[in-house]
Amino acid sequence: MALSPGPNMIYLVSRSLCQGRRAGVISWCGVVCGFLVHVCSAALGLSALFLALPFAFEGLKVLGALYLLYLAWQSVKPGARSPFAARKMPDETPKKLFLMGFLTNLLNPKVAVFYISILPQFIVPENGSVLVQSLFLGGTQTLIGSVINLLIMLSAASIAGWLVANARWLALQRYLMGLVLGGLALRLLVQQR
Numbered sequence: 001m002a003l004s005p006g007p008n009m010i011y012l013v014s015r016s017l018c019q020g021r022r023a024g025v026i027s028w029c030g031v032v033c034g035f036l037v038h039v040c041s042a043a044l045g046l047s048a049l050f051l052a053l054p055f056a057f058e059g060l061k062v063l064g065a066l067y068l069l070y071l072a073w074q075s076v077k078p079g080a081r082s083p084f085a086a087r088k089m090p091d092e093t094p095k096k097l098f099l100m101g102f103l104t105n106l107l108n109p110k111v112a113v114f115y116i117s118i119l120p121q122f123i124v125p126e127n128g129s130v131l132v133q134s135l136f137l138g139g140t141q142t143l144i145g146s147v148i149n150l151l152i153m154l155s156a157a158s159i160a161g162w163l164v165a166n167a168r169w170l171a172l173q174r175y176l177m178g179l180v181l182g183g184l185a186l187r188l189l190v191q192q193r
Contacts, residue, residue, distance in 0.1 A: 002141075002148040008034075008111075011104045012153040019091050024153045026094050030101025032146045037106055039138030042115035043131055065185040067117050072185065075178035115141075121187060 008031045016024030092100065105111060115138055123133045162169075 002145040003152075008101075008105050009149055009152060011101065012149055013156040015097065015101075016153045016156040019097075021154060023092070023094075023097050024156070025150075026097040027101035027104075028146070028150055028153055030098040030103075031105045031149065032142070033098075034102045034105025035111070035142040035146065038111050038115055039135065039142055042112065042119060043134030043138055045116070062189070063117075065117075065189045067113055069182060069185045072178040072181035075174045075181065118184065121184070 012024055012028055012031065015027045118141075119134050119137055122137050123130055127133065
């Protein structure tokens with residue numbers, strides 16, 4: 001899933017192509033900080049919710065699965081396009097690059113909903129602190145996603161050229177992403193508390 005293009009990856013690739021790798025890395029640092037805010041918020045919220053209302057897990061599970069099915073449909077619906085497309089951007093200062101990267105991630109409600117949708121299906125309250133499990137899982141996903149984003153951003157020019165020459169990959173990526181999201185949604189629906 002980390003390889004699937006989204007707003008953060010698009011922003012980082014665009015910034016790197018337009019203003020260079022240094023600007024991309026500064027923007028990437030902002031995106032990573034945004035991920036950390038989302039992970040901590042999701043972990044604290046899930047812990048409080050599960051402790052206060054043990055049966056809230058079931059409602060969250062159904063809502064999360066519906067959201068994942070919606071994202072899967074957005075990937076495979078007729079006429080859908082891959083979001084991996086660089087765009088021209090003006091040069092910005094390092095401070096503004098960091099802030100824009102941070103806000104690109106922080107203000108993306110899909111990231112927050114993603115953590116709320118995905119984390120619960122891997123948390124087992126009987127195995128200890130929900131907060132610790134949430135932080136560990138969210139931190140692991142953030143690390144993987146951040147490294148993938150960094151590598152893609154650093155090689156943006158060659159990747160962009162390859163994608164232009166291999167348009168079929170963009171369609172394959174959409175269907176693969178839809179399949180993964182649909183599978184996660186079904187797994188979430190059948191999971192027992």
